Amino acid sequence: MKLIRKRRNGYALLFAASICLAVWFGVASMLEAVFVFGAVSFISLLLLVRQSRLLYDATLIWDNRILVVSFALISMPDRQIKKDTEETVVSTFGILIGSEIYRWGLNGLHGVRLHTADFDQERMYLTFGDSAQTTRVELLHGITQKQTVLYAAQKLLRETGVKADITGW
Amino acid sequence: MNGHNLLNPRRISIAAFSFSFAYLLSFLFEGQVLYGLLEMYGINASAYILAAIIAHFVGLLTCGLFARSREAAKSMMLGGMGLCLVATIPFFFAPSYLWLGGLIISAYFSGCTVAAWGFFLRAFTPKNERFKSCADVLIYSNLLMIAVNVVAMNHSPFIGLSLAMLCLVIGIAFIWMLPVGQENELNKIFENKTHGSIKNPLLLLCLFVFIITINSGLMYQVINPAFEHLTGLVSWYWAVPYIVALAIMRNLPVKAKRSRILYIGMAMIIGAFISFMLLGRNTFDYLIVDTLMLGACGIFDLFWWSILGEMLDYSDNPAQTFGIGLSANVFGVLCGGVLGIAVTSIGLPSAEIAVIALTVVCVTLVMLPPLNNQLVLLLKNHVYLAAYENMSQAQQTDIVSQIKTLDPLTVREQEVLQLILSGKSNREIAGDLLISESTVKTHVRNIFSKYDVGSRAELISILLKYQRVE
Numbered sequence: 001m002k003l004i005r006k007r008r009n010g011y012a013l014l015f016a017a018s019i020c021l022a023v024w025f026g027v028a029s030m031l032e033a034v035f036v037f038g039a040v041s042f043i044s045l046l047l048l049v050r051q052s053r054l055l056y057d058a059t060l061i062w063d064n065r066i067l068v069v070s071f072a073l074i075s076m077p078d079r080q081i082k083k084d085t086e087e088t089v090v091s092t093f094g095i096l097i098g099s100e101i102y103r104w105g106l107n108g109l110h111g112v113r114l115h116t117a118d119f120d121q122e123r124m125y126l127t128f129g130d131s132a133q134t135t136r137v138e139l140l141h142g143i144t145q146k147q148t149v150l151y152a153a154q155k156l157l158r159e160t161g162v163k164a165d166i167t168g169w
Numbered sequence: 170m171n172g173h174n175l176l177n178p179r180r181i182s183i184a185a186f187s188f189s190f191a192y193l194l195s196f197l198f199e200g201q202v203l204y205g206l207l208e209m210y211g212i213n214a215s216a217y218i219l220a221a222i223i224a225h226f227v228g229l230l231t232c233g234l235f236a237r238s239r240e241a242a243k244s245m246m247l248g249g250m251g252l253c254l255v256a257t258i259p260f261f262f263a264p265s266y267l268w269l270g271g272l273i274i275s276a277y278f279s280g281c282t283v284a285a286w287g288f289f290l291r292a293f294t295p296k297n298e299r300f301k302s303c304a305d306v307l308i309y310s311n312l313l314m315i316a317v318n319v320v321a322m323n324h325s326p327f328i329g330l331s332l333a334m335l336c337l338v339i340g341i342a343f344i345w346m347l348p349v350g351q352e353n354e355l356n357k358i359f360e361n362k363t364h365g366s367i368k369n370p371l372l373l374l375c376l377f378v379f380i381i382t383i384n385s386g387l388m389y390q391v392i393n394p395a396f397e398h399l400t401g402l403v404s405w406y407w408a409v410p411y412i413v414a415l416a417i418m419r420n421l422p423v424k425a426k427r428s429r430i431l432y433i434g435m436a437m438i439i440g441a442f443i444s445f446m447l448l449g450r451n452t453f454d455y456l457i458v459d460t461l462m463l464g465a466c467g468i469f470d471l472f473w474w475s476i477l478g479e480m481l482d483y484s485d486n487p488a489q490t491f492g493i494g495l496s497a498n499v500f501g502v503l504c505g506g507v508l509g510i511a512v513t514s515i516g517l518p519s520a521e522i523a524v525i526a527l528t529v530v531c532v533t534l535v536m537l538p539p540l541n542n543q544l545v546l547l548l549k550n551h552v553y554l555a556a557y558e559n560m561s562q563a564q565q566t567d568i569v570s571q572i573k574t575l576d577p578l579t580v581r582e583q584e585v586l587q588l589i590l591s592g593k594s595n596r597e598i599a600g601d602l603l604i605s606e607s608t609v610k611t612h613v614r615n616i617f618s619k620y621d622v623g624s625r626a627e628l629i630s631i632l633l634k635y636q637r638v639e
Contacts, residue, residue, distance in 0.1 A: 056607070059605075059607070060605075060607055060608060060611060063604070063605045063607075063608055064604070064608055092581070092608075093611060105611075105615060106611060106614075107614070107618070108614060108615045108617065108618020108619065109576055109615075109618045109619060110618065157579075157580075158579065158580040158581055159579060159580075159581050160579060161577060161578075161579035161580075
């Protein structure tokens with residue numbers, strides 16, 4: 001999330017600077033420069049909006065965290081990505097892995113939704129998606145006590161309505 | 170009928186408002202008494218009329234800042250009407266700067282008085298009866314205005330002014346009698362309780378009122394002067410169709426679909442401007458144009474007055490809500506008047522004036538369905554919340570569980586739903602559940618999706634339907 005915030009601030013700075021420069025060059029009647037910085041400010045505005053939305057979602061996920069883990073393996077139909085990060089959060093509304101976000105439950109019935117959750121002694125497996133695509137995430141949960149797993153599963157059920165399957169404990 | 174019933178708080182408040190409003194209609198707000206006096210001294214009326222309308226507008230808009238309780242509203246009404254009385258006295262003497270000053274002061278304080286009445290409309294008229302009280306005050310004040318107009322136009326503006334002041338004095342006497350300690354039981358439930366949903370419907374209503382009233386402004390500046398030569402008839406007939414329309418609307422059976430009458434009103438405005446364009450300027454033509462135009466005004470005025478009256482339940486400050494609604498009307502008259510003056514000064518033909526008026530009607534027509542939708546849902550929401558709050562926990566749970574969702578709610582969503590139904594805002598829900606406001610918003614959006622609704626009001630409306638089926 002820190003990275004998302006940093007990027008957002010960077011785009012905001014770029015936008016402000018490019019607007020100022022565009023105005024400055026406008027006053028100096030340097031039309032080519034105005035055009036260039038106008039385009040830069042437009043692009044940075046788009047990036048700023050996108051990053052702000054991303055930050056909003058990341059904050060939402062962070063605020064509603066259920067479990068914090070240290071390792072993630074993401075499987076999609078066409079590829080597999082390994083992530084080893086200090087900040088992996090499983091939440092009511094998705095997973096935050098570093099600066100990457102996998103959302104669910106943010107757009108009601110028609111958006112991406114969490115389908116299944118499974119716990120074994122080492123890992124946690126989450127499947128989510130919409131009618132077009134399903135994604136599977138494997139997380140190294142690092143939990144050693146059964147009580148903690150039960151608590152996480154209970155919280156997951158309460159917040160997302162998905163009953164976690166616990167095996168091997 | 171015994172004395173208690175004859176002078177119950179509702180009737181006193183209606184009488185107080187009717188007499189005070191009659192003064193306003195016959196004198197301050199484009200009244201014939203004011204026109205008569207200005208004409209008598211050969212003064213150009215435009216500056217005076219404009220100043221009065223602007224001051225009245227400001228009075229309506231700012232009353233809520235001062236009148237925050239029923240006691241304060243009563244004091245404001247008494248003080249305001251007293252000042253109006255004093256500020257009207259200079260009009261018995263030769264024109265001086267006191268005329269303009271008096272007019273501005275009276276118009277401002279009469280605006281405050283009208284807005285402050287919102288407290289008494291809410292307090293003394295039960296819910297769903299407010300359209301009757303609104304119709305009553307509009308009918309009585311217009312009848313009184315006709316009487317004052319007839320005298321002012323056919324005899325002397327000074328006698329008219331005396332009668333207008335008499336109305337004011339009687340109004341003050343009734344305001345004095347208004348009790349401040351009683352409130353009907355239902356209103357107590359809603360006191361100091363807002364459901365966070367009044368802002369959009371009120372804004373939409375104000376926009377609707379503003380647009381529809383532009384035609385009234387045009388009427389004042391374009392249609393009325395065209396029939397000025399029919400003084401005798403205009404003095405008494407002008408507001409008669411308005412009163413008849415109000416009386417019909419007021420006494421329609423409960424089952425009658427009043428919303429359809431709004432479309433008849435639209436057709437009447439269209440008919441009025443087309444008639445104005447095609448017909449001449451004789452008595453018969455006036456009867457047709459005025460009947461159509463003022464009849465439509467009666468229909469629309471009662472529509473939005475009564476909606477505004479019902480909205481008062483949602484407001485912490487009825488004077489503010491009532492004042493904002495009425496100021497939209499005055500602003501519409503002002504803009505329509507300026508438009509009317511502009512088209513008259515450039516000598517626009519009546520056909521083009523009719524086109525302007527018809528454009529306004531078309532815009533209003535487009536606005537009607539969303540406005541109707543918002544208001545119906547708001548009022549259903551209101552009725553339901555009252556009933557819901559009075560149910561036991563078991564009954565509440567039962568109703569919620571009966572309604573089929575597209576997908577089961579999670580435990581968290583159920584908690585949020587219960588708090589929505591108890592009338593709490595997103596911020597309050599966040600505070601109660603110790604979660605962020607954006608989390609609540611996301612849960613609310615998901616709940617709407619599962620119930621296949623688009624708003625809180627629609628959700629509550631569905632629950633209301635289930636409650637009725639039960």
